Amino acid sequence: MFLTLSLFVFIFGTIVGSFLNVVALRYNTGLSFARGRSQCFSCGKGLSWRELIPVLSYIVLGGKCKKCKSKISVQYLLVELVTGALFLATFIHVGANTFFAGSSVSVSAFTFVSLATIIYYFFIWSILIVISVYDFRHKIIPDSLVFLFAGITLIASLVGFFYFHSNTLLDILAGPILALPFWFLWAVSRGRWIGLGDAKLALGIGFMLGFVGGVSAVVLAFWIGAGVSIGFIVGQRLLSLSSKNLTMKSEISFGPFLILGTVITFFFSFDVMGLSAIFGF
Numbered sequence: 001m002f003l004t005l006s007l008f009v010f011i012f013g014t015i016v017g018s019f020l021n022v023v024a025l026r027y028n029t030g031l032s033f034a035r036g037r038s039q040c041f042s043c044g045k046g047l048s049w050r051e052l053i054p055v056l057s058y059i060v061l062g063g064k065c066k067k068c069k070s071k072i073s074v075q076y077l078l079v080e081l082v083t084g085a086l087f088l089a090t091f092i093h094v095g096a097n098t099f100f101a102g103s104s105v106s107v108s109a110f111t112f113v114s115l116a117t118i119i120y121y122f123f124i125w126s127i128l129i130v131i132s133v134y135d136f137r138h139k140i141i142p143d144s145l146v147f148l149f150a151g152i153t154l155i156a157s158l159v160g161f162f163y164f165h166s167n168t169l170l171d172i173l174a175g176p177i178l179a180l181p182f183w184f185l186w187a188v189s190r191g192r193w194i195g196l197g198d199a200k201l202a203l204g205i206g207f208m209l210g211f212v213g214g215v216s217a218v219v220l221a222f223w224i225g226a227g228v229s230i231g232f233i234v235g236q237r238l239l240s241l242s243s244k245n246l247t248m249k250s251e252i253s254f255g256p257f258l259i260l261g262t263v264i265t266f267f268f269s270f271d272v273m274g275l276s277a278i279f280g281f
């Protein structure tokens, strides 16, 4: 039962992921999302249902269009796999505290709250995945998506505070507290170091994870970002790549690192420098 449900959740995640691919690609282009990835971008060949199965189609076709053999971006496969994995991990993570009794699933304990929580996080991950892909491709975070993220997480934070008493006032204020340093960096550098989108993203991350989790996610994002940047520089020195590639590193967007920090903090309860102990939460 547990394995069947898990497999179902993962497959559902990959199907949502293939839709998110289309959303991320067609966002702000005026093209309809509803028609989906129904044709090849190079030759315009219509895709049959067999070429639209998440993950499997990409692997079977070797990442190439069946007709014109043009390469299909690995982004499709990655987004499908990541969405599937995040949905599955959320299902297990949230479910572990509520409706799994040992290795068997107790359906009777499957409460409305746990179901609503899982759907809430599915929605949040979906928004964050589209933001990541969009920021990675275009080096900008769309306002509508990041405000949707901050709005939903603010409501959830307020519901947690007033109804479930599951967070503190500091957790609600964590959004603006986290956004402020990013806004400051943006203002001081006039948008050269970071974009204002990162401040808006940090606002939502604070609402979503609370104070301790939010600070941990941001610190983690800086660590990973610094690690990747150093890796890039060392890699370029070793391979002595062209000057064209050297400019790439200054254009690395920070949004995906913030989101990666959020994912790790969420699933592993990452708590940088034992902040909980210091503040006595």
Ligand SMILES: [Zn+2]
Pocket: 040, 041, 042, 043, 044, 045, 065, 066, 067, 068, 069, 070
């Ligand atoms: Zn083609």
